[in-house]
Amino acid sequence: xxxxxxxxxxxxxxxxxxxxxxxxxxxxxxxxxxxxxxxxxxxxxxxxxxxxxxxxxxxxxxxxxxxxxxxxxxxxxxxxxxxxxxxxxxxxxxxxxxxxxxxxxxxxxxxxxxxxxxxxxxxxxxxxxxxxxxxxxxx
Numbered sequence: 001x002x003x004x005x006x007x008x009x010x011x012x013x014x015x016x017x018x019x020x021x022x023x024x025x026x027x028x029x030x031x032x033x034x035x036x037x038x039x040x041x042x043x044x045x046x047x048x049x050x051x052x053x054x055x056x057x058x059x060x061x062x063x064x065x066x067x068x069x070x071x072x073x074x075x076x077x078x079x080x081x082x083x084x085x086x087x088x089x090x091x092x093x094x095x096x097x098x099x100x101x102x103x104x105x106x107x108x109x110x111x112x113x114x115x116x117x118x119x120x121x122x123x124x125x126x127x128x129x130x131x132x133x134x135x136x137x138x139x
């Protein structure tokens with residue numbers, strides 16, 4: 001259950017993601033987590049959203065990042081949504097193929113009924129074909 005917000009760096013993906021998470025809070029029954037590369041957007045998030053600064057943890061590669069996501073899901077049975085900003089950076093996928101990691105996140109989201117909304121600094125055309133239909137916003 002992956003949803004993608006795509007566009008090159010500086011196009012406004014973070015604003016779209018922040019608007020999306022803050023409006024989702026109104027209808028959420030469970031908890032919402034927002035993962036980012038810093039705490040910069042802390043004051044732009046509704047206080048019901050848990051902000052996690054991934055750079056504070058020793059995540060060294062994409063596999064460890066997927067494990068990190070699984071850890072978040074395993075400790076919160078009420079988790080409904082995970083928002084990932086700066087995906088390529090926090091998942092350690094800069095200049096790498098995103099296919100395997102996106103497939104794993106999609107499978108995990110479906111298995112545990114968690115929506116994973118991802119902001120990714122790629123144009124829609126640069127995404128793997130299998131993920132084209134998961135793009136909700138292209139900037």
